[in-house]
Amino acid sequence: MSAPLLQVTGLSRAFGGVQAVDGVGFSLAEGEMLALIGPNGAGKSTTFNMVGGQLRPDAGDVRLAGESLVGLPPRTIWRRGVGRTFQIAETFRSLTVVENVQMALLSADRRILHWWRPAAAHRRADALALLERVGMHAQADRPCSALAYGDVKRVELAMALAHGPRLLLMDEPTAGMAPAERLALMALTRQIARERRMGVLFTEHSMDVVFGQADRVLVLVRGRLLAEGTPEQIQADARVQEAYLGAGFDVEATA
Template sequence: MSVLAVRGLSKSFGGVRAVSDVSFAVAPGEMLALIGPNGAGKSTLFNMVGGQLPPDGGSVLLGGDAITGLGPRAIARRGVGRTFQVTATFGSMTVRENVQMAILAHHGEVWRFWRPAAERHRAAADALLAQVGLAAQADRATGVLAYGDLKRLELAIALGNAPRLLLMDEPTAGMAPAERVGLMHLTRHLATERGLAVLFTEHDMDVVFDVSDRILVLDRGALIAEGDGPAIRADPAVRRVYLGTGATSGGH
């Protein structure tokens, strides 16, 4: 069974059809990229899956259970993690404490936040930090981390609720090329190791073709192509969409 199944999802804003009857699925351990030119509907589709926007029509299923129209917190509790273009961390806390907070929330222990969190889920937090290569920085204040390390920390935080599905919105935005490759190869490894389904948007086409198992291409709210890297590179419709910038260059 697919971890995520999207069926006929649609959304309009006024008279503009932002997403039109889009369907796809993501399997355990699969990296699925969502690309398209500016205004293609990527953000709208992504936010409907994540609960930030309610759809006008269609359904979103997680492990066969409907999550259509649920809010982000309810969706997170069902096993969905998410990273954002702009990192969301607590700069005054240590690296470890940021991850501990995510694990506390997963266990429904938010009411305990007022208590010292130093020993709660410390081992689990350290294990996640080790997985993303931040074990040596566990005791550092998050506010002093380099940007690439902040992105790795955000990934550890997203994994704190033991998700079945990880949504990554422009995960390498603002990163240097070498850091982009490192972060997404790490995500690829974690997806395979955990059987984690990953849906991501990404502007760097080198990253997309390097790490994705399949690629979805949106244009004007409609799904115009779906396949692996070679199939997408050769697709005439994709070439038309990217006319003037090349078949493998895309916008946000």
């Protein structure tokens, strides 16, 4: 059995007298979709931000392909192969769709300091190929400001893929999207993860997305890992039902 792509051990972080995360550990394999869920205040965002380098843990370790990421700035972690999307999509609204992806390619090529040169001159064919993969090729020359929100999320995904990440962190990727849009986006992400052997760690409140697209699910409650397993195992776990999902939870009802 191969070593995991991501290995998190004993991750802890306190804010003042509040223990936000307490000894959390998990692993993530290449090509795997891993969902991190739990009630508000469970420690999901804190855990997520420690993995991505926005927060430094008080204790524990985060290893990507065997190398520790703890203490490295987010930019260095990005260079090591960790991409990220955000709850509120981060795009340049005044630029066209393809120019947004070209800006991401400029950054991946360490040429972002030459931003005053037209983005249209940089790797347009590669940018179009990324847009083709996320279903946005036909809208390449439209300004991002004219797109529907679901399409903006697809552009953000293409931008996140520009530097070929081994691990993609997605913070509530379907927030604000209609049910059909969110399922389509995460099904697409799952396909790309399989193709590229890219691990995906995502937080999500839409249980239809979690149980429909994740390979495994982690449940945090009060800063600790309550349960870990397949979607089917998590849905059937009495502890998870009591602490988060509620008795008689039906994923179909959330679609």
